[in-house]
Amino acid sequence: MDRRTYLGALGGASVFGAGSGVGSANATWWFSGPTVETESGTVEGYEDDGIEVFEGIPYAHQPVGERRFRPPETPAPSWDGTRDATEFGPRAPQPLLLTTLIDSVGEFVGEEDGCLNLNVWAPEDAEPGDKPVMYWIHGGGYNFGSNRFPGGALAEAGDVVVVAVNYRLNALGFFAHPEISAENPSTPTNFGYLDIRAGLEWVQRNVEGFGGDPDNVTIFGESAGGHAVLTLLTDPEAEGLFHRAISQSGPINEPLYSLSELETRGTEAAAELDCGDDTLACLRDTDPETLAEAYGVAGAIASGATSGQTPPVEQPALIIGVDGEVVRDHPATSIENGEFHDVPVLLGGNAEEYQFFLEFTDDTVPESEAAYRDRLQRIYGDFGDRLVDAYPVSDYDSIEAAYIDVNTDDFFLCSDVAVTDAITSQGGTAYRYVFDDTPTIPVTLLSEDPGAYHTAELSYVFGATVTQQKLPTGINGPGDWELRDRMQGYWSNFAATGDPNGGSLPEWPAANQNQRRVRLQEESVTVETGTGDGCPVFRDVYDRLRSIDR
Incomplete structure (x- = not known):
């Protein structure tokens, strides 16, 4: 059916109660919104400045009861009538943490029942199968976050269909235990990652009805979402689900837990919960907050575990693990071994990423040059002196600036x-960038001049103005808007063709063995080469970490 079919007032009123939908302030009472037929039933969204918006569409059975700690079961159950898709669906249960920057809510938020949902933003003039698709994977260390992003501005500026997925987080998404492994040997953990992949499969089966081309799908994500993008790049089961990949601030070379480590952690959690003999039933009945507290929240984002406050650099910063089945090997190792999908890749990060983590973890800046040297030696062992030489305090305005640079790199x-x-050494195509600007309205809890901190680029990619409250930052003014237009142009050009160049945009050459990249700033786009003195040292650090028998 025509996805732009509008139902009459009586017809719209009669179906709002059908299925599991509810009314919404986004839809006018005398007209219903655009409708699309999906594999599970009809959804009705709303129109917003030339963009058709559909929110909270379920893409799988909800992971409750016996479905907890299992792969997502697809497709979602069918519904009768027309489902209201004019409000965001539930986000996955999660600790508050950075959610305080977006919502004023309690210490643990989200709902397990209903969290496997996605949002779609589509240009209203799109014919079935017409537009490139951009599939967004949110960040948050695999511990928190949601798909509540303002995707309409990117859909409009880039003439693309934007899809944003919710997936299971923290213990619900990445729990492991020997009894789970025995029950499902091929999927012992990483259920949240499997949700992301299931959402991509939903796109293949359904996006054409929203105007998207299933043969032209770009996955893009930030932080843990960027990590997931590069993990999908190495996943044999993701073959054909996407055709380009954009990783924003994806820490792909960080060490990962092994399945045995995660199973040990799960066993300890079950003991803490006094689960007794019927362990799986107990774990499936435990409320999400209690389960997350028992399992622990991994990562530098949450606890500073890889920061200067604790010595072992080997401590993984992410809760996802190498289980040998779902995530078969460390993704960076797979890429080095040529085990990745042959699709164009665009990747990069922000110039002062670690400023963000100084504010939101227990890490602190060393108080003196001697303390700086001691900190790097304590974290990096025999690599510490080489890093002190590569990042000498004398080259910076402050010890803090040097310390941020080390950790950002x-x-x-x-x-x-x-x-x-x-x-590139294996014949692939890559485009690399460093984002180097600060939103006009930065994260309010950051220092007065935070630089290009972690997440700073999101407002430009999504075009979030100061009036759009779905992101914790905003852009405002001609300089911000110009950089927004360039970044949305680069991102959407890449989604359409695999090349960010086009129109009047400054040239962005592909990366090569001289490590070409572009520096994205408000006033300019500059082509740079080289890597600095620190990256060869960190290459050795990464190799050492991945050689550890976990």
Whole structure:
């Protein structure tokens, strides 16, 4: 059926109660919105400045009861009548943490029942199968976050269909236990990652009705979402589900837990919960907050575990693990070994990523040059002196600036260099960037001049103005708007053709063995080459970490 079919007032009123939909302030009472037939039933969205918006569409059975700790069961159950898709669906249960920047809510938020949903933003003039598709994977360390992003501005500016997915997080998404492994040997953990892949499969089966081309899908994500993008790049089961990949600040070279480590952690959690003999039933009955507290929240984002406050660099920063089945090997190792899909890749990070983590973890800046040297030696062991030489305090305005640079390169920028080298040396195509600007309205809890902190680019990619409250930052003014237009142009050009160049945009050359990249700033786009002195050291660090028998 024509996806732009509008129902009459009586017809619209009669179906709002059908299925599991509810009324919405987004839809005018005398007219219903655009409708699309999906594999599970008809959804009705709303129109917003030339963009048709559909929110909270279920893409799988909800992961409750016996479905907890199992792969997503698809497709979603069918419904009768027309389902209201004019309000965001539930987000996955999660600790508050950075959610405080977006919502004023309690310490643990979200709902397990209903969390496997996605949103679609489509240009109203799109014919079935007409537009490139951009599939967004949110960040948050696989511990928190949601698909509540303002996708309409990108859909309009780029003439693309934007899809944003919710997936299971923290313990609900990445729990492991020997009894789970025995029950499902082929999917022992990483259920949240499987949700992301299931959402991509939904796109293949359904996006044509929204005007999207299933043969032209770009996956893009930030932070853990960027990590998921590069993990999908190495996943044999994701073959054919996407055709280009954009990783924004994806820490792909960080060490990952092994399945045995995660199973040990799950066993300890079950003991803490006094689960007794019927362990799986107990774990499936435990409320999400209690389960997450028992399992623990992994990562530098949540606890500073990889920061300067604790010595072992080997501590993984993400809760996802290498289980040998779903995530078969460390994704960076797979890329180095040529085990990745041959699709164009665009990747990069922000110039002062680690400023964000200084504000939101227990990490602190060393108080003196001697303390700076001691910190790097304590974190990096025999690599510490080499890093002190590569990042001498004398080259910076402050110890803080040097410390931010070291950690930014470690987690993000030098990781991008390693991935780019691996891809281009094997004949692949990659485009690399560093974002170097601060939104006019930065994250309110950051320092007065935070620079290009982690997440700063999101407002430009999504075009979030100061009046759009779905992101914790905003852009405002001619300089911000010009950079927004360039970035949305680059991202959507890449989604359409695999090349960010086009129109009047400044040239962005592909990466090569000289490590070409572009620096994206408000006033200019500059082509740079080289990697600095630190990245060769971090290449050795990454190799050492992945050689550890976990």
